[in-house]
Amino acid sequence: MRHDFYLAWQYLLHYRWRSLTLLISTCLIGLLPLLLHYSLSQAERVMLARAEATPWLIGVRGSTVDTVLASLYFRDTAPGLSYGETRRVDQTGWAYALPVYARYRIHQVPLLGITADYFDFRHLTPAHGELPGFIGDCVLGAQAAATLGLQVGDTLTSTPDNFFDLAGLTPLKLHITGILAATGTVDDEAVYVDLKTIWIMEGLGHGHTSGPSRAVQPSAPFSGLSPAPTVSETPEAVEITPDNIDSFHFHGDMDSYPVTALMVIPHDDRAATLLSGRYLDETLPLQLIRPLDVVHHLMHNIFRIGTLFTAVLIGVSGAALLALALVFALSLQLRAGELTTIDLLGCDRFTVVRLITAEIVLILLFATALGAILLRLIKQESGFLTGLLLKAL
Numbered sequence: 001m002r003h004d005f006y007l008a009w010q011y012l013l014h015y016r017w018r019s020l021t022l023l024i025s026t027c028l029i030g031l032l033p034l035l036l037h038y039s040l041s042q043a044e045r046v047m048l049a050r051a052e053a054t055p056w057l058i059g060v061r062g063s064t065v066d067t068v069l070a071s072l073y074f075r076d077t078a079p080g081l082s083y084g085e086t087r088r089v090d091q092t093g094w095a096y097a098l099p100v101y102a103r104y105r106i107h108q109v110p111l112l113g114i115t116a117d118y119f120d121f122r123h124l125t126p127a128h129g130e131l132p133g134f135i136g137d138c139v140l141g142a143q144a145a146a147t148l149g150l151q152v153g154d155t156l157t158s159t160p161d162n163f164f165d166l167a168g169l170t171p172l173k174l175h176i177t178g179i180l181a182a183t184g185t186v187d188d189e190a191v192y193v194d195l196k197t198i199w200i201m202e203g204l205g206h207g208h209t210s211g212p213s214r215a216v217q218p219s220a221p222f223s224g225l226s227p228a229p230t231v232s233e234t235p236e237a238v239e240i241t242p243d244n245i246d247s248f249h250f251h252g253d254m255d256s257y258p259v260t261a262l263m264v265i266p267h268d269d270r271a272a273t274l275l276s277g278r279y280l281d282e283t284l285p286l287q288l289i290r291p292l293d294v295v296h297h298l299m300h301n302i303f304r305i306g307t308l309f310t311a312v313l314i315g316v317s318g319a320a321l322l323a324l325a326l327v328f329a330l331s332l333q334l335r336a337g338e339l340t341t342i343d344l345l346g347c348d349r350f351t352v353v354r355l356i357t358a359e360i361v362l363i364l365l366f367a368t369a370l371g372a373i374l375l376r377l378i379k380q381e382s383g384f385l386t387g388l389l390l391k392a393l
Helices: 002-014 016-052 064-073 084-092 117-121 142-148 195-201 269-277 291-334 336-344 349-380 382-392
Strands: 056-060 095-106 109-114 126-129 137-140 155-157 173-180 191-194 214-216 231-233 261-266 286-289
Touching: 002 016, 002 349, 016 064, 016 291, 016 349, 056 064, 056 269, 064 095, 064 261, 064 286, 064 291, 084 095, 084 261, 084 269, 095 117, 095 195, 095 269, 109 142, 109 195, 137 142, 142 173, 173 191, 191 195, 261 269
Parallel strands: 109 191, 137 173
Antiparallel strands: 056 261, 056 286, 095 109, 095 261, 126 173, 137 191, 155 173, 214 231
């Protein structure tokens, strides 16, 4: 039998390109279903862990999935509520609320408006630099810093991703004060600013440069008047510095300013029950959401789709195996001269069967080894696969 494997190995080496094609094809047939199930299980583990760490969310009624995906995983956007709901939750004495504003992206990276308590709640600590101390400061997640190629001390301009979005962000230079330690979660992908900073970007607050106002000529219909009247204008600041930080202010009631959702952390089970009773009325515009229930329902639907894909992959794999069997059958026709030589040497017909079997066993062994190596490499990049699945949501 040892000689059979030696001859089979020499044959595979002689026809190396055909052997390599069979090897890769066999490897992919077995690897794709395993990769699909592994990716789904990893995504479920990551999503459930984050949902379990967030007891409750308050969001606009009728958009539970959008609210959870936007506020917990920074995907897409969701209808917002007013910041004043934070104070109303705190005043109950049953829980405390952490506002999250996850409406915008900056250079394709999620831009998150939060309060300082968010870092403690998510156990986020800076690996370099420090957390934001003033408006106009920001910190980057580990993956966001790598994606943007920025370091502590650099600046990041908040230009909207969509050039034609007239209601987008006002350009503002953000000072990078720190880069967070990697956590292996979606927190690594975001840029973090204070809520007041993102409200300034939205135009809800503004500042003025120090110095005298300048006179500007108005546009039509007053431009034809002689002499044309002038309007005093103080230009808005595009960078918040120690010299102009005191000039930044907000107009209107800050309680009416928008946030995406409130992360609610009850003090105990009794407090959670009492708080949930306040949002049972379906006529109210807001609702209390349990992220774990939403993610369970979402993953159940995803696994149903995954089961369908698995069935399709099994069918495709079966067809691919038949194609491989056809390749071996055709190779026997092409090897008629070789088989005749074996017969003339006095070998019985069972020798041919042993040689073909040895070739198949070698291909399967190498395909299994290659698949194990690829699966190990993919497991090391499991965060990448989970990120792709989250983006698909």
